Amino acid sequence: MSAHNQQSEQDLYDELDESVSQQGGTEYSGEVRGHYNPEDNVLPNGDLTIIEKRRRILECFSDMMAHSISDMENYFSELEDFITLSDNDKVHLFHSSMLEILILKCYWTYKNGQFVHPQTQEVMVNKEILLLGTNDVNFVNRFLGLFHEMEQLGFGEKEICLLICISMFDVGRSDIAELDDREGIERRQNGYVTQLVQLVKPEHVSDTLMMRTTLKELKTGFAELLGRTESNHTVDMGQKVYEFIERLRNPEKRANSIGGGQNPMHQQ
Numbered sequence: 001m002s003a004h005n006q007q008s009e010q011d012l013y014d015e016l017d018e019s020v021s022q023q024g025g026t027e028y029s030g031e032v033r034g035h036y037n038p039e040d041n042v043l044p045n046g047d048l049t050i051i052e053k054r055r056r057i058l059e060c061f062s063d064m065m066a067h068s069i070s071d072m073e074n075y076f077s078e079l080e081d082f083i084t085l086s087d088n089d090k091v092h093l094f095h096s097s098m099l100e101i102l103i104l105k106c107y108w109t110y111k112n113g114q115f116v117h118p119q120t121q122e123v124m125v126n127k128e129i130l131l132l133g134t135n136d137v138n139f140v141n142r143f144l145g146l147f148h149e150m151e152q153l154g155f156g157e158k159e160i161c162l163l164i165c166i167s168m169f170d171v172g173r174s175d176i177a178e179l180d181d182r183e184g185i186e187r188r189q190n191g192y193v194t195q196l197v198q199l200v201k202p203e204h205v206s207d208t209l210m211m212r213t214t215l216k217e218l219k220t221g222f223a224e225l226l227g228r229t230e231s232n233h234t235v236d237m238g239q240k241v242y243e244f245i246e247r248l249r250n251p252e253k254r255a256n257s258i259g260g261g262q263n264p265m266h267q268q
Helices: 005-019 052-075 087-109 127-134 137-152 155-168 182-200 200-232 239-249 251-256
Strands: 026-028 031-033 114-116 124-125
Touching: 005 026, 005 031, 052 127, 052 155, 052 239, 087 114, 087 137, 087 155, 087 200, 087 239, 087 251, 127 137, 137 200, 137 239, 155 182, 155 200, 182 200
Parallel strands: none
Antiparallel strands: 026 031, 114 124
């Protein structure tokens, strides 16, 4: 790697650290996390250790995840098919589908195997950074492979929004609680599937629908990645992400999140 590329890489890690440096330690479940001295992981020549690079990447990814969760809360708070459901159905559908939806949302910044800033087109995340942050070759290859296929099929914002809604209204999940209007939710999903089938070319319908299977597999890998990151006490994922993970793990906490009016998706 050239000296120029090394400097660019170092700048990126510095920017990743700055993007979350204002958060401070997060107190969660009785322990203070994120109080960690990064200077302990700087080599004598000034380069960062692998541990420190991974910490910065994971904290940046966690920050992005928190913002994406908020974006999706806002999106579904304005979607008629969602807000007309009962609070019980809204909260369980949201948490059961959100890992798939967060994966799909990444496609909006994907371009030619990398993730770029939507305005400047500057590369924000590439395969090398994904591999270093996740330490999971299989997950990264499937993650990028899905987006490469979408790009090859010419997917745009409309196709991704339809896939997001199909994921949201999926009642066929083993981790989903009892729903008040299962049939109504299935009708909503069928409507989005119909729109997607009509949108893509006939020869691409089968491949498009098979993406649902890939998404479910990626959801499992994403959940495992979150679990590993949560157990890494050098990484501060932020209060919003920790609370979200707790609700994924404990459906009773989802029910307790209803009613305060603090979250747009809980409002009628």
